Amino acid sequence: MYQLLKQIVTTGIVTEPAPHADSALRQLEQRLSETILKHLGRALAIRHVDAGSCNGCELEIHATNSPYYNLEALGIKFVASPRHADLLLVTGPVSRNMEQALRRTYDATPEPKLVVAIGDCGCTGGVFGESYASCGRVANVIPVDVAVPGCPPPPTAIMQGILTAISARRS
């Protein structure tokens, strides 16, 4: 126990400042009202859906919870069910074998809801493209509010995408 406590104390707090929203990542105009956004911004629940990625993007989503990024400190956390979620974070080209599961997950998420597509594959279909087995980009299957390119996008870019999705319309 002494060693564990010592390790915590000597490590200290390594969390870095969060990135800012970037409206260039927007695919759709903000649909939610200022009032709702104000509430979401303080307690956003995310459901991650891997719709067919190579698992590279998942590594970076995991990293957003690491102490350097500490996404949860912003009041943003991952939840176990789409029914608890405000935002879907979708990776991969959508494989045809996941197409129905993704639609069902989207339908199970209560309104108001947001969708952020992660990675080059989520944005365009990436190296996998469209084929008998792949629907290509996420927007081909469900509406996407914000798309974050990168292969995979680093944790700050993913956080930026999430923060953009809950940022207010530019006045």
Next chain:
Amino acid sequence: MRLNDLAIDVEPLPGAMPVYRASAAPAELRALCETARARGARLVSLWGSDESPRGKGYALHLALALRAGLLWLTVALPRQRPGYPGIAGIFPSADRMQRAAHDLLGIEPQGEAGRRKWLRHGAWPAGVFPLRKDFAAESRFALAGDHYEFVKVEGEGVHEIPVGPVHAGTIEPGHFRFSIVGEKILRLEERLGYKHKGVEKRFEGMALEEGARLAGRVSGDSTVAYAWAYAMAAEAATQTEPPRRSLVLRGILLELERIANHLGDLGYLGNDVALSFGFFQFWRLKEDLLRLNARLFGHRYLMDSVVPGGAARDLARSEGDALLAVLGNIEREAGTLRSIYDEHAGAQDRFIMTGQVLPALAERMGLTGFAGRASGVAHDLRADYPVPPWQQLEPRVASHTRGDVAARASVRFDELAESVRLVRELVRQLPPGEIRVPLAACEAGRTGIGWVESWRGEVLIALDAADDGRIYRLHPHDPSWQNWPLIERAVLGNIVPDFPLINKSFNLSYSGHDL
């Protein structure tokens, strides 16, 4: 020539690893496999190909690991009703691979029960086979119903828990059907294939240079291993010799990938037993390494760092020093964390005797990679076939025999330390010279094998080039094929809440399996 293990004529293939090619008739297949098995051979992979544009029928391919090297065995199958005697009774891991080869090519294993579909869900109908040459990659079918018969467990108090494909955490999609009594798992059945995105079809017709990027994205967490295996296969097919310096660089990159993945998973093992301290500490160390990767090699996960013909980026002497400094720190801190894990009664209580795979079962089923080594199956390509850059380094093969979560954690800690030692040696040994040469032109009909020990286990790329030097057929194989069925066995008698822990202790790839 003949291999001492088998009474069959083989021809050595050029390339970095010792690989031999042979052909057999369908009627000889089972006897050959039985002899190979009796002499300690492992089944590395099984796949099929459509040979009709070459004026033939179909072919079944097996990759068998023998003491002398890898045997690539091809069995020609007729155009009409292509079938072969199934070998799942000899090599149990063949079962799902045979089902996948049937879904994709319509070649049928005979004489074995239980030929359910595997990779085919509702995206294409029965009787249509995407890897046949007359199938257009862009074909679309309306989503059909996906009926799949799970084995039903009946009896008093038994009930089912269906989980997935969308999971509760940030995990890849797959379906797990638990049959339980109370909290105890009586049976687990996996259903995979949700991530099938047509990778093998996508490779067809690509130029060799072009395929490298896709190979590096078969399973993102093993990108270096796949890129190296792909490069090895392309270099073998074109008889290109990569520069010595690039081989040492590849060795460094592969070990960095191993360290990063072990750090991440050791963190999650802590997290899964409510020791979130472990998650935060290990992911801090992992992040230090990822940032260094980005600085030195231009990518946090080292994607596209290994290219056909060599390596994409060099490592200057000062950069090598920076790398060793960070690794030294990681090694020291991981040592401290290991003793904290070892002395944490709560963590050890959850780790020990949880998700056990005993050596006899592991050997029988073909468990591979670090999970195999934690269950007494002591294979490691770096040590078994020490080609450059492993020559003279004598990589130490970590091993354990208890085969539980604790053993897999222990092997990961040992391998992490060994990888740091290997990187130190490799950085010290970096020979001068260039890091990349252009691929030579590929002559018609050339083949090549890439075979690399990834952090998870052995990754194989089998490449068959067409007359125009483009890819005719490429089969990537992930070690997860061998290990997924063992998770079904490891969980028996455990409680449902230990499933995430057991699953994470293996951490298998869905993408690399589903293709």
